Amino acid sequence: MAQSDVFHLGLTNADMQGATLAIVPGDPERVKKIAMLMDNPVHLASHREFTSWRAQVNGKSVIVCSTGIGGPSTSIAVEELAQLGIRTFLRVGTTGAIQPHINVGDVLVTTGSVRLDGASLHFAPMEFPAVADFECTTALVSAARESGAELHVGITASSDTFYPGQERYDTFSGRVVRRFQHSMEEWQQMGVMNYEMESATLLTMCASQGLRAGMVAGVIVNRTQQEIPDADMMKQTESHAVKIVVEAARRLV
Numbered sequence: 001m002a003q004s005d006v007f008h009l010g011l012t013n014a015d016m017q018g019a020t021l022a023i024v025p026g027d028p029e030r031v032k033k034i035a036m037l038m039d040n041p042v043h044l045a046s047h048r049e050f051t052s053w054r055a056q057v058n059g060k061s062v063i064v065c066s067t068g069i070g071g072p073s074t075s076i077a078v079e080e081l082a083q084l085g086i087r088t089f090l091r092v093g094t095t096g097a098i099q100p101h102i103n104v105g106d107v108l109v110t111t112g113s114v115r116l117d118g119a120s121l122h123f124a125p126m127e128f129p130a131v132a133d134f135e136c137t138t139a140l141v142s143a144a145r146e147s148g149a150e151l152h153v154g155i156t157a158s159s160d161t162f163y164p165g166q167e168r169y170d171t172f173s174g175r176v177v178r179r180f181q182h183s184m185e186e187w188q189q190m191g192v193m194n195y196e197m198e199s200a201t202l203l204t205m206c207a208s209q210g211l212r213a214g215m216v217a218g219v220i221v222n223r224t225q226q227e228i229p230d231a232d233m234m235k236q237t238e239s240h241a242v243k244i245v246v247e248a249a250r251r252l253v
């Protein structure tokens with residue numbers, strides 16, 4: 001195996017074959033499924049939470065690389081992919097809706113994120129918006145519409161933690177720090193659609209460094225109705241979001 005050209009991902013410049021776009025799911029298990037929807041899928045490397053495949057759309061190479069959960073590991077994946085020539089990042093994730101009218105199985109495209117993370121502060125001060133790239137968002141929205149998805153476009157709350165930062169009391173301690181008590185209700189009142197854990201870091205990093213990024217997610221729970229996802233519904237929703245991100249990549253390469 002060739003010596004890696006970056007610290008964590010185990011990838012070389014030669015692996016990239018000119019790719020400038022990467023699809024970045026959180027879950028390493030999603031990577032192969034995404035790559036298999038494109039042409040000539042090849043496994044490149046698997047290290048820690050970072051699994052990478054390369055495939056082609058419209059004859060152009062695309063990298064699929066998992067970020068793992070949360071901002072710190074996302075910042076590593078994005079940084080090292082950018083070092084290797086990636087300029088456009090499309091995150092495809094799962095998410096918990098917080099608005100009562102958003103249903104499990106619906107698809108969300110994020111225009112900007114509430115920065116409830118820490119890693120984004122290592123790239124830009126809190127005043128800087130975690131905003132998605134317009135062309136990435138347009139591509140994701142039109143791919144989602146074409147797929148027939150029930151689509152919602154808007155703001156996401158992106159938290160470092162799954163439990164307190166998303167105001168979950170059904171935990172071991174049952175305790176949520178004061179900062180996050182009643183925070184879900186406040187986000188709901190402001191029209192925030194959902195919670196997830198990577199977009200604040202991804203969007204801030206990219207918007208502040210001349211990189212393009214967009215984000216699509218499948219709704220696997222609605223926090224006003226249930227906490228635990230149904231396994232079959234989760235698979236179905238994830239697979240719908242994955243098809244949308246691949247179609248958006250086709251439009252952007």
Ligand SMILES: O=P(O)(O)O[C@H]1O[C@H](CO)[C@@H](O)[C@H]1O
Pocket residue numbers: 025026027068069070092093094095162195196197198
């Ligand atoms: O399905 P992924 O892409 O991992 O996204 C969501 O799922 C994880 C939490 O279960 C977090 O990473 C969150 O952002």
Ligand SMILES: O=c1cc[nH]c(=O)[nH]1
Pocket residue numbers: 094095096097162166195196197220221
């Ligand atoms: O509620 C949820 C569901 C998926 N991912 C999250 O971060 N939160």
